[in-house]
Amino acid sequence: MASTSSRAGARVDHNFRAAGLDGFAGWIEGLLRARGYDIDSPRGGGRSKLADDAGVHRAAVSRLLQRQSMPDLETMRRIAAVLGVPLREMLIRSGRLTEDDLPVSDGGRPAGGEDRPWLSAEEAALRMGVPPELRELFAKVAQQFLPEGG
Helix, strand or coil: CHHHHHHHHHHHHHHHHHHHHHHHHHHHHHHHHHCCCCCCCCCCCHHHHHHHHHCCCHHHHHHHHCCCCCCCHHHHHHHHHHHCCCHHHHHHHHCCCCCCCCCCCHHHCCCCCCCCCCCCHHHHHHHCCCCHHHHHHHHHHHHCCCCCCC
16 A cells, blocks of 8 residues: 555656646746747757857756756756846746745845835846847946936
8 A cells, every 4th residue: 555655646746846847948948039049940059059158068958948857956057147037036936946945135125115126237137138248238228217326
């Protein structure tokens, strides 16, 4: 009886991880498309370009996008940097950690008790998909509209 319940538990755990990997890979695919990586055509080269841009093995990118395995922490860190996504968000969306595991410090919260953290102009540029060559300009222009010290 114990072996039957243990197999059932393993099946549930595998299904949970597979669903998490599928959702995470789908989110990454959306980010890649939004940032101009051609991952849909066989000769588009988007997977190879991401691997090159992030300095990771192409196989790691392929295994993720084919929903075979979750990338390791260093690969996630590098992909997050290239895609302009905070590593915190990457780890939470991957299911490796929860928001409770990675709380946002109060120093990042806006005054007035709002529940979302402020973004720097650079972070906003990254999240909005501003091309890398224009991010510095975007940040300088955005700074002009922020209050002193903002």
